[in-house]
Amino acid sequence: MSPFLKVFGSLCWLLAASPLLVESDTYRYASALLAFIALFYYLKEPARPRTNWLGWLCIGWGSYVLLRFAFIYFTTSQHDLGGSDWLYAFPLFFPILGVAFALYESEMEKIIAVFFATALMMLAVTISLDAGEIASGVAVRPLIMHNQIHGAVACGLIAIAATFWLLHYIKQQDSSRQFARFAYVVAPLVLLLCLIAIYGAKSKGVWLAMVITLPILGLITLRYIKLRAGALAIGCAGILLVAGIYLVRDNLAQTAGPTLQAAVSMVHGVFGGNQVGHTVAQTIGSGATPVAMDERLQLWSNGWEVFSSAPIFGWGNEWLDRWHEARYTGVPYTLLHNGYLEILVRFGLFGAFVMAIILASLIFSVCKAYRQGVIPRAAMHTYLVCIFFFALTLLSNSNNRLALGESLSLVSSAFACWCNMRLTRAGTRLNAHAPLTVNAGS
Numbered sequence: 001m002s003p004f005l006k007v008f009g010s011l012c013w014l015l016a017a018s019p020l021l022v023e024s025d026t027y028r029y030a031s032a033l034l035a036f037i038a039l040f041y042y043l044k045e046p047a048r049p050r051t052n053w054l055g056w057l058c059i060g061w062g063s064y065v066l067l068r069f070a071f072i073y074f075t076t077s078q079h080d081l082g083g084s085d086w087l088y089a090f091p092l093f094f095p096i097l098g099v100a101f102a103l104y105e106s107e108m109e110k111i112i113a114v115f116f117a118t119a120l121m122m123l124a125v126t127i128s129l130d131a132g133e134i135a136s137g138v139a140v141r142p143l144i145m146h147n148q149i150h151g152a153v154a155c156g157l158i159a160i161a162a163t164f165w166l167l168h169y170i171k172q173q174d175s176s177r178q179f180a181r182f183a184y185v186v187a188p189l190v191l192l193l194c195l196i197a198i199y200g201a202k203s204k205g206v207w208l209a210m211v212i213t214l215p216i217l218g219l220i221t222l223r224y225i226k227l228r229a230g231a232l233a234i235g236c237a238g239i240l241l242v243a244g245i246y247l248v249r250d251n252l253a254q255t256a257g258p259t260l261q262a263a264v265s266m267v268h269g270v271f272g273g274n275q276v277g278h279t280v281a282q283t284i285g286s287g288a289t290p291v292a293m294d295e296r297l298q299l300w301s302n303g304w305e306v307f308s309s310a311p312i313f314g315w316g317n318e319w320l321d322r323w324h325e326a327r328y329t330g331v332p333y334t335l336l337h338n339g340y341l342e343i344l345v346r347f348g349l350f351g352a353f354v355m356a357i358i359l360a361s362l363i364f365s366v367c368k369a370y371r372q373g374v375i376p377r378a379a380m381h382t383y384l385v386c387i388f389f390f391a392l393t394l395l396s397n398s399n400n401r402l403a404l405g406e407s408l409s410l411v412s413s414a415f416a417c418w419c420n421m422r423l424t425r426a427g428t429r430l431n432a433h434a435p436l437t438v439n440a441g442s
Contacts, residue, residue, distance in 0.1 A: 001041075001103065009037055009100070010107045014115060017411050019403035020154045021122050022144040027407040035093055038100035049421055054361045055095035058417075061354050062092025065347075072316045082317030083334050084401050085346055090409055091358055097410060098417025105418070113179055116165060116186050119158055123193040127200070134200035137251040142197035152201035153393050154404050156210055159194035160385050162187045163217060167224040168378030204256050205396030213389045220381055258290045277301075284328070296337050296396065302326035303341035307348070314348035335401065339394030342401060362416035363387070369419035383412060 001009075015030035042048055051059070066089045073079050104111070122143055130140040142151035166187035169180035198206055218238070262283060269279035283289050284297050306315065306322045315322055323334060323345075336342050343352050363384065370380040390399065390408060399405040 005037065006104075006107060009034060009104050010111050012037075013104060013107075013111050013411075014118075017115060017407060019407040020143075020158055021119060023146050023150055023403050025403060027403060027410070031093065031097065031410050034100040035096045038096050038103060041103060042096070042099050049099070050424075051095060052420070052424070054358070054365070054420055055098075055417070057354075057358060057361070058091040058094045058413075061358065062089040065089035066092070068316050072318055076318065078321075080317045080321065082319055082346065085317045085319075087401070087406060088343070088346065088351075088355075090406065091355075091413070093410065094358075094362075094413040094417050097414035098421055101414045101418035102421060109176065109179055112165065113182055116162060116183075116190055119162075120186050120190050120193070123155075123158075123190065123197060127193055127197055130200060134196065137254070139202035140197075140200040142201055148201035149203045149206065149397055150399075150402055150404060152198045152203040152206035153390070153397070153399055153402075155194040155197045155201070156206055156213070156389055156393070157386050157404070157408065159191050159198075160213070160217065160389055161382050162190040162194070163221070164378040164382040164385070166191075167221060167381075168376055171224045171378070172376060202255050204259055205393055207256065208396075209389055209392035212392055213385065216388070217385060220385070224378075258288070259293050262286070262289045262293055295331055295333070298328035298331040299333060299336050300338055300341060302328050302331070303336045303338065303345055307341065307344040310348060311344075312348045313350050314344060314346045316346060319345045335398050337397050339398050339400040339405075342398050359387075362413055362420075365420040365423065366416050369423055372423065374419060374422045379415075383415065387412065 012030040012034050016027050016034065018024070018030075019027050066086065069082070069086050069089075073081065101108075126141075126143055127134070130142075133140050139148050141148045142155050145151035145154065166183050169175055169183045198210060266279055266283045269282065270276055274282075280297055280301055284294055284301070289297070302323060305326045306319055309315075309322065320334060336345070340352070343355060347355075366375070366380050366383050369375045370377055386408070390405070393399050400409070
C-alpha cells in the first residue's frame with residue numbers, strides 16, 4: 001500500500017467515526033471508499049480470506065432488505081419508500097469493512113489518538129461557548145449536532161471509549177510510552193468534558209443510560225488497576241459526582257421530576273390491575289404528563305399498533321401508510337423514538353431475530369478474539385460497554401436511525417468482523433507485516 005493510500009484510508013476511518021463529533025452524512029462516503037479499497041485488495045489477493053457463515057448471514061440479510069425494498073417499491077402504485085428503510089441493509093458491508101480494518105490495522109493506534117485529540121478540542125470549544133447556559137440550567141447542544149439528545153449520546157460513547165483508552169495504557173506497561181503519555185493527559189479531560197456536556201444536554205434518556213452504565217464502568221475499571229488504588233480512585237470520583245449532582249439537584253428535579261412522576265404513576269396503574277393500553281391512554285390524556293413524554297407515548301402506541309398488525313415480517317417500506325392510520329395521527333413525527341420499534345414495524349419478529357443473531361455473533365467474535373490474545377482487553381470492553389450503553393439509549397430514542405448510530409454500526413461491526421477473520425487467521429495475509437496480536441492502540 002502506498003504512503004498516500006495509507007494516509008487517505010486513515011483519514012477515511014476518522015471520517016467514518018466523525019458523526020460522534022459532527023452530525024453529517026460524511027461517514028457514508030468514507031465507509032464506501034474504505035469498502036472500495038478493501039475490495040480492490042481483496043480481489044487481487046491470490047489467497048483470499050474465505051467468507052464464513054457470519055459473513056454470509058450479513059450479506060444475506062442485507063440482500064433481503066434491498067430486494068424486499070425494491071419489490072414493495074415496484075409493486076405499490078405510490079412507490080412506497082418508507083423512512084430510512086434501506087439503511088437496515090448496512091450489514092451487507094460489514095464483512096468487506098472487516099477487510100478494510102485488517103488493511104489499516106497497523107495505523108489504528110495513530111487513528112485513535114488523532115480522534116481523541118480532535119474530540120478534546122471540539123468538546124473544549126463547544127462547552128466553553130455554552131458554559132453560561134450550562135451553569136444557568138439551559139439545555140445546550142454538545143459538539144456539532146442537530147439537537148442536544150444526539151450530542152449527549154455521542155458524548156456518552158466518547159466518554160466510555162476514552163476511559164478504556166486510558167485504562168489500556170495504564171495496564172499495558174509494554175505499550176508505546178509516547179501514546180501512553182498522550183492518553184494520560186487527554187483521556188481524563190475528554191471524560192470530564194463529556195460528563196459536563198451530558199449534564200448540559202438535559203437528555204433524560206441519556207441520563208438514565210449513564211446512571212446504569214457508570215457503575216458497570218466502575219466495576220470493570222477495578223479489574224485494570226490494583227484493588228485498593230482502584231477503589232480509592234472510584235470512590236473519589238463517586239464523591240465528586242455525587243457532590244456535583246447535589247449542587248445541581250434543583251435543576252435535575254426541574255428537568256426530570258415531572259417525567260419521573262408521570263412514569264411512576266403509570267407503573268402504579270399497571271401493577272394496580274389496569275390494562276397496559278388503558279394506562280398508557282390515560283397517561284397520554286393527562287394534563288400532568290410532560291409534552292416530550294406524552295409525544296413519545298403516542299409514538300410508541302402507534303408503533304406497537306403497526307407492529308401488531310404484521311408481527312412476523314413487519315410492513316417493510318409500506319409501514320408509513322399504516323402509520324397514518326394509527327390511533328394518534330396528530331403526533332408530528334415518523335421517528336418512533338424507540339430503536340427496537342423501528343426494527344419491529346419494518347421487519348417484525350423475524351427481522352429482530354436475524355439482527356439479534358448477527359449482533360450476538362459479532363459480540364462472540366470480539367470476546368473470543370480477546371480470549372485468544374488477538375485483541376487487548378480494553379478493546380473488548382470498549383466494544384461491549386459502548387454497545388450496552390447505546391442499547392439503553394434506544395429505549396427512548398431512535399438513535400439507530402441517526403448518523404451516529406449508523407456510523408457506530410459500521411465501525412464497530414468492521415472491528416468485530418476483523419476479529420472474526422483473525423480468529424481463523426484467514427485475514428493475516430492482507431496485512432503480512434502485522435503480528436497475530438494487535439498493536440497496543442488497536
